[in-house]
Amino acid sequence: MKRKIIFMDVDGTLVNDNDIVPDSAAAAIKKARKNGHYIFLCTGRSKAELFDHIIEIGFDGIIAASGGYIEFDNKVIMHKKVQNEDVKHLVKYFNENNIDFYLESNGGLFASQNCKNHLRKIIYGDNNLDSKKRAELDKGMNPFIECLIEGENLIRDDINKVSFLGSPIPIETIKEEFEGKFNVIPSTVPAFGKNSGELSIPGIHKALAIETLLKYLNLQREDTFAYGDGINDAEMIQYVNTGIAMGNAKEELKNVADDVTDTHDEGGIYNSFKKYKLI
Template structure:
């Protein structure tokens, strides 16, 4: 029977250096050959889905943490942040020295010091793991290079906002924006303590999966999902088979139906084989 599989990207489909293991590519392609549907289900916006990921081949995209759904290039949902909430966020983050970037389908728009901050993070990762230099440059540098500086940040096409760690506690950020955004801490661990993302309230990966299943006329009992972070929680809880990666947050592992290995240990491939998807 045809199954539908939802894959988070960072820490799930790709490893810590942003590279897709060959075992995961093979698993996705083989599952589709076997008649199953495979969808990206990520916090990333479409502008962050680079060729090395899309060229694997997928049946569609859930992006922006559930705010965007695309099926065979047909857009069936696209939620954006209220421009007044964007203004509030830009003013607050700028005032408090929090580096951030605004995510739209047309690009990633960085605050004044954000790109330099991310470059310093990448340099520290390479310094700590010099043997991973080539992989880091392949996996993470394209994201850094795609960041657009110097543009007007007061925009009406924003899907989601990601922010880097700072001295401002995540609790204080939650107090400021809790009524206007979903606030998920530490979605990209290398961004540091007090980092996270802000997305459209009432929208998450599971709400998008519900809408997509209705569109495809498919049943929840045929669903699988794989993730590692807390923005995967609702997705993992909703699907029939919610599977946490070996590197997942402990709270996600506790909520999952099953565990698999890390990306570099063949987590996707091993689980697909376990469940007869390949």
């Protein structure tokens, strides 16, 4: 079979809501690469959020920060960063409006003063958590919380993207504040809950990064697949030759996808790879 190029979202696609990679998904990726196919992560996360349990599966490269960062064979192909004056603007605005947030760079995740405590309340706040779900959260989400860096200067020149939590201000108001400076969307991490969101550099998205990578590697669009679940995957799903929405995807994404597979926990990645004879 001719080599295919597969682009894989992370949150809600490769990992479940507790940040666990199903064994079936890891097995499918390893087998597909053994069969000669390229597999790239294509995620809204910055590189610092791609933890060992994800990277150790093995990938041919990374598109991160919603398309702002491209890496192949450990070489950086593209890296777009937030303008310094825009970082100052958002830090001031979020602090004045009591919005907890963290700044995403390749070297770390830099959090506002109350961010860690806020995250713990969101993720562990359900008093009815059973032991199985708590164990998954401890394994999947707790390492993320603990990696957040507090007490550092937040005016930085290495920021790819920004995430905020449980805003007391409507997301539409935040969009208006940063119009022309950031794309503002609801959070793509289900565990973050309502009124959480992400700010990324305007004019950048996953499909543009895929196009850039394909040109760099002299690969053809007709050989591409993509898997996603959220609205930030729409451009990617529509750009590739075969765009596949997870069973747990947003309905808006399912409506523009070429196919819909099962949910992450139902073996959606593995079952789809089998269907398309990638494994």
